[in-house]
Amino acid sequence: MAYLHRDPTPDDYKPKGGIEDVRQDKRRNTRPTGPKGGIEDVTRTKKSTNEESESAKEYKLVVAAIDFGTTYSGYAYSFRDELGADFSRVTCKTWKSNRSKASTISQKTPTSVLLNQAGEFVAFGFEAEEKYEELANDNLHGDFRFFRRFKMKLHNNAGLTRESTLVDDQGNEMRAIDVFAHAIRYMKEHLTESLRKTKYEIREKEIAWVITIPAIWDPKSKQFMREAAEQGGILDNQLQFALEPEAASVYLKEVPVERTQTVTKEAALRAFPPGTKYLVLDLGGGTIDITARMVVDDRTLRELHHATGNNHGGNSINDQIFNYLEKLLGSNVMCEFKNNTDYTSAYLDLDMEIETKKRAVQNELEKQKFMSLTIPAQLLELFEDKNDMDLETHLKLKNERNVTLKSGKLRLDFVLVSKFFRTSLDAIIGDTQRVLQHKDCQDITKIMLVGGFAESKIVSTAIKKAFEHIANIKVVIPPEPGLAVLKGAVIYRHWPEVVSYRKCPHTYGSRLMRYFLKDFDDQSKLKMVRGQPVCLDVFGKFVTIDTEFETNQTCDSLEVFPLRPDDTEMTVFIYKTDAEDARYVTDDGCTYLGKIKVDMPDTTGGLDRKVILTLTLGQTEIVVKGKHWPNGTEATVEFDWLS
Structure with missing residues (x-):
């Protein structure tokens, strides 16, 4: 729905050197500073209410x-007083897998959920995979x-709504939000139970939650x-999001990861000093996130380039x-192997085999000749x-030179295996090059690799080969790269103002109507409203891509007017x-x-009423x-991106 201010006139909407909607620039710095050593919950609300603001300060x-x-999930926590004294004091949960003959311990567990037919929770993580295989x-x-x-599902989110569904391993559909909620509820309750086993008496309202995205x-x-x-049981006003590469940036800034020389000429580790400019490649299972940061004098972080990445x-x-x-x-063979429930266990075995062997792929310098995949006997029989x-006869008849079968093991030579990584590596390197070419990023000296995919030697070697020839750039894999995001999220939630400046990732605007400008506007956008020519579908910009915002700083105000004298609410489309x-x-x-709904219950002013909206873009959410x-009284505002 568009909106108008009274009957439009040329004087109201005539542009100054271009198209502008009529707003006053009310940008201002409203960044708060939290209590020393404490946590201040930066309020993000669906509705602007004093009650939520007060509870957020608890x-x-x-x-x-x-x-x-x-692919994998985990949790970590830290007590406020301990973390304030030492940012490395973060406790990470360890998980146990019994899938192999020897039990393995990991600090991440598979993002797998097992439910019964009624949609009730059964198991999560390693336990879910083991139970389902049994x-x-x-x-x-x-x-x-x-x-x-x-x-x-949330990255490829075209048409995402609250009713969007996921398809399970057997082709059954279930509401996606319910599956996500089951996973979050399990980790939340598991974490809460871990806290109960400590020496502290912890109440749920005393927990500040953060989820990485x-x-x-x-x-x-x-x-x-x-x-x-x-x-899943986490109260809205107790939750903040941490952007994954941003959390890793905080971790890398606070935890000593850079080698330097001491007076005794022995190598030592130190945290990044002020002035350090570095790029973080968060290489996850699903997405690649890239962000560039600078450590400023007060040891907060300034974003040099808006976050970017790929899938x-x-x-x-x-x-x-x-x-x-x-x-x-x-x-035909692989389709039946995947979809026929008679082969479910064997298919899961092959999937785990591929995941394991993929992680173990070396690089050309280590002269690895092939990747060996154990092919399930049921697949060979099929x-x-x-x-x-x-299959062995089939390979000989096809004269396949890059693959052989021996004793149920498919051997793929390194030339073939490297091709599997090529598309991903080209995307990572290409996006990184574009960020480094930005005017604010050309003097970056370090590229930090974090995330589980960063532990792949073929990946890290390719990235080093692509960038270390550039003067002053060094590619670094910090200790525990797979935990950098998780530990950094704890530090960030403790001190949200550590990220002092962010850059807007897109140009944002609203859909509005204004006076039709002859010889400028498309004729197809013309409509007569109350005898006046107006232009439909105008993009009313309120912020430009790459605009820098200080934490909690607002962008330009947006004025909302009723369409009709008796309208009691307005909808702004973003x-x-x-x-x-x-x-x-x-x-x-x-x-x-999505849309923003603004309540305007008092119709006394008719068309002369308005609500002034402010949007804060310096946080992890709008x-x-x-x-x-x-x-100046507060207006009830609700936004809904999921309609």
Whole structure:
């Protein structure tokens, strides 16, 4: 719905050298400073209410972080007083897997959820995978719902709503928000139980929660995750998001990761000093997030380039390998192997085998000759049934030079394996080059690799080869790169103002109507309203891509007027684009984000009423507040990106 201010006139809307909507620049610095050694919850609300603001200030004893990953998840926590004295004092949960003959211990567990047919929770993580495999072995899994690696639903979020569904391992659908909520509830309750075992008496209202999310997510995905978290038992006013590469940036700034020489000429580790400019590549299972930062004099962080990235994370390698197997064995074979429940257990074994061997791939310097994949006997039998020959004979007839089969193991040579990584590496290197070419990033001296995918030697070697020839750039993998995001999230939640400046990732604007400008506007946008020619679908910009915002700083105000004298609410539709300017919301590259509903219950002023909206873009989420004009009373504002 568009909005108008009274009957439009040329004087109201005539542009000054271009199209502008009529607003006053009310940008101001409103960044608060929290209590020393304490946690201040920066309020982000669906509704602007004093009650939520007050409760957000309540004393928090513990910072608890959930790293909700595409492939693996985990949690960590720290007591406020301990973290204030030493940022390295973060406790990470360890998880145990019994899938192999020897139990393994890990600080992350698979993002896998097992539910029963009624949608009730059964298990999460390693336990979910082990339980589902046991059920499949006994052919009892048909009454269960197994979901894994489902976080990418929020990246590929076209049409995402509260009713969006996920498809489980057997093709059954379930509401996505319910699956996310089950996963969050499990980790939240597991973490809370861990806290009960400490020497402290912890009440839930004394916990400050943080969930990590990709920096490249849009407001729609963020709201979905927030509502899933609330459904999972985390109160809205106790939760903040930490952008994954930003959390890693905080960790890298605070924890000694850079080698320097002491007076005795021995190598020592130190934290980044003020003035350090560095780029963080967060290489996850689903997404690749890239951010550039500078440590300023007060040891806070300034964003040099808005967060960017792609969806070519570690799981894309698994997809490449499965695509190759489909080409090698035939789509009919692989389709049945994946979808026929008789093969569920064997398919899970192959998936785990690919994940394990992918992580172990070395690089050309270590002269690894091949990747060896154990192929399930059931898959070999299925191939033989459908082709009247065994796979070994098939490979010889096709004269495959890059692959051999021996004792049930498929050997893929390094030349072939490296091709599986090529698309992902090209995307990572290409996006990184574009960031480094930005005017504010050309003197960056360090590229830090974090995330589970950063532990792949073939990946780290390729990135070093691509950038270390550039003068003064050094590629560094810090200790525990897979935990940098999780530990950094705890530090960030303790001290949100550590990120003092952010850059806007897109150009944002609203859909509005204004006076039609002859010889400028498209004729197709003309409409007569109350005898006046108006232009439809105008992009009313309120912030430009790469604009820098200090934490809690507001962007330009947006004035909302009623369409009719008796309207009691108005709806503002929000759009984004990566262009600096757009004329219409229908332009190529403009994307609808969601809507803001503004209550205007007092109709006394008729068309002369207005609400002044302010949007805060310096946080991890967009904050919207409104005030009635002219009395300045607070307006009820709700935003909804999921309609």
